[in-house]
Amino acid sequence: MADPLAFLVSMVTFSAVYAILALGLNLQWGYTGLFNLSVAAFWGVGAYTATLITKPPAADTAFGFGVPYLWVDVAGIPLPLAPAIVVAAVVSGVVALIIGIPTLGLEEEYLAIASLGFAEIIRLVFVNENWLAGGVLGTSVDSPLSGMEDGSLVLLAVTVVVVGLVYVVLKLLVTSPWGRVLKSIREDETVAEALGKNAFVYKIQSLVIGSMIMGMAGAITALQLNYVSPSQFTAEWTVYIWIAVILGGGGSVRGAVLGGFALTLLLEGTRFLNQLFVGLSSNVLNNVRIMAIGLILIAFIIYRPQGLLGDTTIIRDMKE
Amino acid sequence: MVSWIQVVYNGLVFGSIILLGAIGVSYLYGIVNVPNFAHGELMTIGAYVAYMASVTLGLPFLVAPVISALVTTAVGVALDRVLFRGRRNWTAVALLMLTLGASFVLRAAIRMVWGPDPLSYDLPLVRDVTVFDVTVGTAGLRLPLRLDVNLVELGIVLVGVTLATAMYLLLNYTKVGTTMRATADNRRLARIAGVDTERVFLVVWIISGALAAIAGIALGVKDGVIGPRMGFGVLLVVFTAVILGGVGDFYGAILGSYAVGIVHEAVVVVPFLKVSYGSALVFAVLIAGLLFKPEGITGGGGSSHG
Numbered sequence: 001m002a003d004p005l006a007f008l009v010s011m012v013t014f015s016a017v018y019a020i021l022a023l024g025l026n027l028q029w030g031y032t033g034l035f036n037l038s039v040a041a042f043w044g045v046g047a048y049t050a051t052l053i054t055k056p057p058a059a060d061t062a063f064g065f066g067v068p069y070l071w072v073d074v075a076g077i078p079l080p081l082a083p084a085i086v087v088a089a090v091v092s093g094v095v096a097l098i099i100g101i102p103t104l105g106l107e108e109e110y111l112a113i114a115s116l117g118f119a120e121i122i123r124l125v126f127v128n129e130n131w132l133a134g135g136v137l138g139t140s141v142d143s144p145l146s147g148m149e150d151g152s153l154v155l156l157a158v159t160v161v162v163v164g165l166v167y168v169v170l171k172l173l174v175t176s177p178w179g180r181v182l183k184s185i186r187e188d189e190t191v192a193e194a195l196g197k198n199a200f201v202y203k204i205q206s207l208v209i210g211s212m213i214m215g216m217a218g219a220i221t222a223l224q225l226n227y228v229s230p231s232q233f234t235a236e237w238t239v240y241i242w243i244a245v246i247l248g249g250g251g252s253v254r255g256a257v258l259g260g261f262a263l264t265l266l267l268e269g270t271r272f273l274n275q276l277f278v279g280l281s282s283n284v285l286n287n288v289r290i291m292a293i294g295l296i297l298i299a300f301i302i303y304r305p306q307g308l309l310g311d312t313t314i315i316r317d318m319k320e
Numbered sequence: 321m322v323s324w325i326q327v328v329y330n331g332l333v334f335g336s337i338i339l340l341g342a343i344g345v346s347y348l349y350g351i352v353n354v355p356n357f358a359h360g361e362l363m364t365i366g367a368y369v370a371y372m373a374s375v376t377l378g379l380p381f382l383v384a385p386v387i388s389a390l391v392t393t394a395v396g397v398a399l400d401r402v403l404f405r406g407r408r409n410w411t412a413v414a415l416l417m418l419t420l421g422a423s424f425v426l427r428a429a430i431r432m433v434w435g436p437d438p439l440s441y442d443l444p445l446v447r448d449v450t451v452f453d454v455t456v457g458t459a460g461l462r463l464p465l466r467l468d469v470n471l472v473e474l475g476i477v478l479v480g481v482t483l484a485t486a487m488y489l490l491l492n493y494t495k496v497g498t499t500m501r502a503t504a505d506n507r508r509l510a511r512i513a514g515v516d517t518e519r520v521f522l523v524v525w526i527i528s529g530a531l532a533a534i535a536g537i538a539l540g541v542k543d544g545v546i547g548p549r550m551g552f553g554v555l556l557v558v559f560t561a562v563i564l565g566g567v568g569d570f571y572g573a574i575l576g577s578y579a580v581g582i583v584h585e586a587v588v589v590v591p592f593l594k595v596s597y598g599s600a601l602v603f604a605v606l607i608a609g610l611l612f613k614p615e616g617i618t619g620g621g622g623s624s625h626g
């Protein structure tokens with residue numbers, strides 16, 4: 001493939017992955033009002049899970065089960081069941097359940113702090129436990145696409161299919177009675193409780209489903225990077241995905257997908273600054289970029305909290 | 321086996337640094353309703369401004385904290401003016417999002433000015449002094465008792481305790497302190513009673529900024545290095561201390577900080593855990609604390625009785 005095309009394919013794949021992460025966070029925050037600050041951790045758990053289970057049993061990691069990544073051969077026919085992506089989602093969901101039980105009964109700021117703490121614990125495990133997956137150095141991914149000529153296109157197709165599936169499922173979920181209960185919890189938990197809905201159970205379900213979606217994004221990222229290491233899943237990424245959701249619009253499934261693409265524009269598009277200010281050091285330029293992204297987040301929260309396509313009731317929720 | 325006395329001493333040193341951050345976070349959260357996720361960056365700025373004063377400008381090291389406290393306070397007050405002042409009716413969560421953005425911007429600014437690599441204050445090396453080193457107990461159960469201290473660490477504890485005492489006196493024996501407590505209890509009632517709440521918020525930002533600067537410097541002196549992520553790295557430990565103590569609760573912040581400091585250092589006695597898991601142990605305690613005692617150790621229901 002020509003270089004510009006390869007770049008485009010890679011950028012669209014990244015955007016689609018951000019869109020998946022934003023879809024997960026949007027269910028949690030946009031629809032249910034859950035302030036989850038461990039997006040990067042669920043993304044990482046998904047990536048590590050998929051990487052580890054697909055390794056051959058003799059790998060240098062803690063374990064390897066040789067689970068197929070994207071397809072299962074049944075009598076010579078490859079069925080696209082994506083076992084690694086499914087298991088990554090399940091493991092992320094279980095982790096979300098563990099963090100949700102102690103924190104979801106509390107005020108929303110506490111979930112923010114506890115989930116950030118939880119993300120840090122997970123990052124520390126990835127960094128310190130060399131036996132698990134190579135510690136700081138990380139470990140390579142046994143990608144079924146590595147030998148393939150158009151592997152990056154196949155990956156893009158897989159990613160787009162996952163975005164599509166998640167989109168459809170979420171759209172069905174949020175317009176169902178279940179989705180309306182979530183929104184009522186976001187609006188006013190007491191009202192939902194008064195109507196006989198157990199808000200805690202709904203919040204747990206929303207957190208778990210959203211985190212499973214993030215885990216799926218992780219399994220795809222591992223394939224795209226062909227390598228997993230703790231430096232990929234830092235707290236900055238949690239903020240980036242928050243930016244994607246706020247830009248696209250909380251409480252809008254379409255908005256989350258748009259936000260994923262907007263995030264790529266922000267992360268990559270701001271690189272044109274490097275051409276604009278020649279003569280400045282790359283450190284200064286990089287940080288001008290990060291600063292601009294932070295300022296855009298602040299500007300959106302202040303001037304357009306509903307984002308591009310979001311639910312305007314979010315504005316009312318922000319005031320006491 | 322590890323000497324428990326040493327663990328407690330190390331915990332008091334680290335806890336004193338956390339305390340300086342926690343008083344600010346607790347009051348910003350409890351009084352101004354801002355769960356300040358940019359507080360780590362205020363600490364980092366404090367550490368770097370002191371570096372600029374003492375290393376770059378060559379001023380005496382004891383002058384550096386004064387300059388640093390002034391600059392960091394100015395940054396804090398500027399944050400309040402630009403981001404929070406016009407939005408006093410926003411929920412804590414909405415304000416939290418703004419502080420996340422602010423922390424991003426400030427961290428980028430820090431890296432822009434001072435670069436991404438760690439720096440160090442040019443301080444003379446201070447030797448550890450062994451206070452005692454004995455083993456007590458009988459042949460069956462032997463308990464090693466050893467305590468190594470150094471002047472820098474003792475200085476940090478002294479600074480922490482002194483500033484906390486100053487805060488105590490301010491809160492309980494001055495008019496400003498009374499208005500702060502009133503605003504913490506009930507902002508609207510305080511306003512009706514004639515308290516200038518905007519002035520209270522300003523005082524809280526000034527105190528928080530100054531204490532954050534000192535905390536950042538103390539952290540840099542203790543660790544021997546300063547870096548752009550240093551404050552962010554301890555932010556969650558500070559928040560844990562505040563939450564365990566009860567938000568807005570002054571005594572709770574003190575208790576929470578030292579408890580968290582000791583837990584952080586006690587990682588050395590936990591089998592199979594590497595020393596770098598100190599903060600993970602703290603977060604585990606936080607999550608357990610939230611589960612079993614969400615109202616904080618002192619059980620004050622979140623209201624201030626400082």
